[in-house]
Amino acid sequence: MRPEQPSAVKLSEYRVPDFLIDHVEMDVVLDGPATRVSARMSLRRNLQGRPDAPLILDGDDLRLSGPLEIDGRALPLSDYSVAAQSLVIPAPPEGPFELHLVTALDPAANTKLMGLYRSSGTYCTQCEAEGFRRITYFLDRPDVLATYRVRIEADRAEAPILLSNGNPESAGSIEGTDRHFAVWHDPFPKPSYLFALVGGDLAQLKDSFRTMSGRDVELGIYVEHGKQDRAGYAMDALKRSMRWDEEKFGREYDLDVFNIVAVSDFNMGAMENKGLNVFNDKYVLASSDTATDADYSGIEAVIAHEYFHNWTGNRITCRDWFQLCLKEGLTVFRDQEFTADMRSRPVERISDVRGLRAVQFMEDAGPFAHPVRPESYREINNFYTATVYEKGAEVIRMLKTLIGAESFRKGMDLYFERHDGQAATIEQFIACFSEASGRNLDQFRLWYSQAGTPTVRAKTSWDEAGGTFTLELEQAVPPTPGQDTKKPMVIPLAYRLFGENGTPLSVENSSGDGELIVLSDAHSRIDWKGLPKRPVLSLNRGFSAAINLQTDLPEADRLFLARHDDDAFNRWQVLQTATTEVLIKSVHALRSTEPMPDDAPQIEAFAAALAHTALDPALLAQLLTLPSEADLAREIGRDVDPDAIYNARLRLKQSLLAALEDDLRARYEATSVPAPYVPDAAGAGRRALRTVLLDLLTARRDERSAHIAYAQFVSADNQTDRIGALAVLSQIESRLREDALDAFASRFAGDGLVLDKWFALQASIPEAGTLERVQRLMQHPDFSLSNPNRVRSLIGGFASGNPTQFTRPDGQGFAFLADNVVQLDRMNPQVAARLLGAFRTWRALEPVRRAEAEKALRKIAESGSLSADVNDLVSRALT
Known part of the structure; x- marks a missing residue:
């Protein structure tokens, strides 16, 4: 028996709203289970909508408190109806009118954490995607944009801090009571999913930022009392994000204040509500004793992501939820570029691709596969996926690679100029880049409509007599649910040819696109002529295309690229590919009578990496990290045995340890990081390398291994080294593991x-x-x-x-x-x-x-x- 499927919402059935809301006056009385929301909406018919349509407002688990009013006149019950999911007025006025209604809420009982709820006593909201309809009846859709003025009232002792979107307008006490109020006005039209409200007893970290035009913006981060000393890094990341967006995209912040509130109960990572971001406290709070380098990096990225939404998501929003990637994929691309500039660009690229392959490639290959812009959905909350976010970001990156950095910036400028204050579509977005670059991008848009990860097979040949090196390419997009046949994609493949001793060769290919091959057909052939010797090809440099690449590179070429490729990503990729092949052979051997593969090439490659003392420690950590269990499962593809995969990885680690133990120990001991702890890229890289080396040094998983890991655990002066040691120790069955776990829990x-x-x-x-x-x-x-x-x-x-x-x-x-x-x-x-x-x-x-x-x-x-x-x-x- 299968569950009955909810009805699907289809992109092809989109129609404009029949009514528009220009302005909303809200009065929110925070009073525990007696909380009330009064909403006055200025509505008018949409001239592009249906002329005789009824007014249908969205609602979810709401209770009306009192009658509805239109232009100050109470409507009789016969003039409207209330259902589980809507409020319907069959015959609203023809001209503009004001609708007033009051709803009653119990925020503490809202365990869905959508709409208005309470977290550790603090009133807060989460309205994306369809949470505003749990606060009041509304046209809860992204293409209805309104300005808001919000009055919040609460008990002063219970909620001394009252925040909403926009700029503060007024505040004061309510005479004769212990209550107070605050009024906020957001002058920028926004969809209801960007509405936010917070009321609580919170501590504040204050700062300010001067924009490129000389305006001063007040910054505030609100957290639970006693935790404000852990919000400093988030504030620093915010200010760096604001400056970066000015310098890289010309985007200046537009309000007088920017506030962030950290709450402990939150379904997502954070929310970009206009001027009032609400965050899972995981992405705000950090100290050397409580947070790891990964936590600091996550805070930096998420703070940036939500701030960047001010333009890519708020000032320009999406017309409908099918266009979700228009704000999310684009903003992930922007936050990845920010992180790359703040830290190590090669390491950031490797990290991004690791994440993409671990989650999104798996998503593409399974029952939850869907296009970056789906054609239909049954529940929009289920489309906040790696495909929309991470693959969406890769599509933006491929677009930039295809048209070049200069045209890409022109396209972004045109997009901001043309669609500011609008709810836009993918077609409108791509049109800006087509106009800026002078290129037809119709075929490129297939990246938004076709699900699945394309596979590109690359075959090379060498004509010594003619001095011609040939590359033959073949692409295929696998079938996915609902899409059995696919068209060829536009796939930008960055490449470089290398000659002897790793010298890059400057020679045009037959397509004439410099060091970029644009594969747009199912099959393609590229020739390089006039070469004295067979070159070595580095293809899909920097992971220029989000594809599965299969090449016929001989072992000698791989070793050459591992030593000489000047693209750090491809150096890492070569080692990953070779190691993956060995591990998969080991998996097959563990499940059959086949002999185990020879580990000598991997040992040699790891030894060479360890000997490279000038290599960035963060990059070396990536080079020494084996493909994950998820990576191997994805590559195997069918009949997957997780036990065999685990044992194959452990076996290779033990083989590396047996051959390289002295080198590993020497590098481990030489990779200490001076105190005090600083969450910068250099220190983070050294600590990451130290943890990877510790994992390899303890691969025997015996009592001696436990002592090595335990020694780092007890001596660690920061959470990164402490949790890194505990992570390694947790893989070893030992009394020391339990002692360390108990000590950690107690502390x-x-x-x-x-x-x-x-x-x-x-x-x-x-x-x-x-x-x-x-x-x-x-x-x-x-x-x-x-x-x-x-x-x-x-x-x-x-x-x-x-x-x-x-x-x-x-x-x-x-x-x-x-x-x-x-x-x-x-x-x-x-x-x-x-x-x-x-x-x-x-x-x-x-x-x-x-x-x-x-x-x-x-x-x-x-x-x-x-x-x-x-x-x-x-x-x-x-x-």
Whole structure:
């Protein structure tokens, strides 16, 4: 039995709104379960809409308090109707009119964390994608833009801080009471999903920023009391983001204030509400004792991402949710470029591609595959995916590569000029770059409409007599659900030819595009003529195209590129490819009578990397990191055995340790970082390398290994080294592991963000008994199913970060997740649906595990009433 699928929303059926809202006056009285929202909306018919259409306002779990009024006159009950999802006025006035309504809310009871809810006593909102309809009845769609004036009233002791979008207009006390109010005005029209409101007792970190035109902007970060000393890095990242956007894109901030509020209960990472960003506190709070380098980097990236949305998402928003990538993919591209400028560009590129392949490539290959711009959806919350975000960013990067940096900047300038204050589409966006570059980009738009990761096969040949080097390319886009046949894509392949001793060759290819090959047909041939000797080809440099590249490079060429390629990404890629091939051979050998592969080439390559003392430590850390279990599962593609993959990786680590132990230890001891801790790129790179080396040094997973890791754990003076050692130690069955885990829990008791790491590490232990450990940890006083961060760290950490135990052949791991998804679905459907991402590759598992995964999915499907979020994903997974 499969669940009944909710009806689909289709891009082809988009129609403009029948009514528009020009301005909204809101009066929000925060009063616990008696909270009231009064909304006065200035409406008018849309001349492009249906002339006789009724007014239909969206609602969700709302209760009207009092009658509706139009232009100050109460409507009789016969003139409107209220249903579960809407409020309908069949015959509204023909001319412009003002609608007034009041809704009653209980924010503390809102466990979905959508709309207006409470987090640790603080009132806050989350309205993207369709949360505003849980606050008041409204035209809750991205293409209805209005200005807002918001009055907030609350008990002064309970909520001394009252914030909303825009600029502060007035504030004061309410005579004869302990209550006060604040009025905020946002002069920039925005869709309802960007509305925000916060009321609570919060500490503030203040600063200011002077824009390129000389305006002073007041900056504020609001956090729980006692944590303001952990918000300094977030403030620094904000100011750097503001300056960078001015310098790189010419975008100046437009309001008088910019505020960030950190809350502990949040479904997402952060939200870009105009002038009032609401953040998961994970992406705001950091200190050397509580946060790792990865946390600092995450804070920097997410702060930048949400700030950059001010222009790519807020000033220009998306016409409908099908255009979600227009704001998210574009803004991810911008935050990745910012991080690359702040840190190491090559390392950032490798890190981005690792993430893309680990999640989005897997998404493309499974039942949840969809285009960057989908043609339909059943639940929009399920399309906040790696495809929309990360692949969407790669499409922007390919566009820049295709037309060049200068034309790309001109296209962005034209986009900002032409569509400021509008709700735009992908077609309008691409048209700006077509006009700026003079290129027809119609075929390029297939990247937005065709799902799946293209495969490009590259075959080379050498005509010594004619001095001609030839490259033959063939592309194919795999079938995906709903798209069986695909058209050839436009694929920009950056390349370079190298001669002897690694000298780059300056020679034109037959297509005449410099060091760029634009593959736009299913098959293509490129010739380089007049060469004295066969060159070595470096292709798809910097991962210029988001593809699976298959080449016929001989072993000698790979070794050459590993030593001489001046593109750091491709040097890393060559080693990754070779190591992946060896590991896959090991996986097959572990499951058959085939002999184990020879590890000598990998040992030689790792030894050469270790000997390269001038190499950036962050890059060396990437070079020494083996392909992940997810990488190998993706490459194997079918009949996947996670146990064999785990054992193959461990075997290679042990082989590297046996051959290179002295070199590894020497490099480890030489890679200490002077105190005090500084979260800069240089220190982060050295600490990352130290952790990778520690993992290799402890590959025997014996008691001696445990002592090595434990020594770093007890001597660490920062969280990066401490959690790095604990992560390694968690993979070793030892009393020292339990001692370290107990010591960590005792030291950070009550600090949820730090304990999230502790929960996640235990959930990832690759041993029998981990599932039972996770079940016990769910009873821990610091764990709560109502907190998304705790759920993601423990349950999500087990399901997505522990493939051997989650996919146990007895099916208990799958059943555990199914039970928790059903329970969570009743509380917070978005969190429950996110957990289902662990099933994205279930069809690729070997038959026993595959059958157990399907059984668990059917258990969810047959569990009774499911939310639209979970129903949608389960239906797609079983289709």
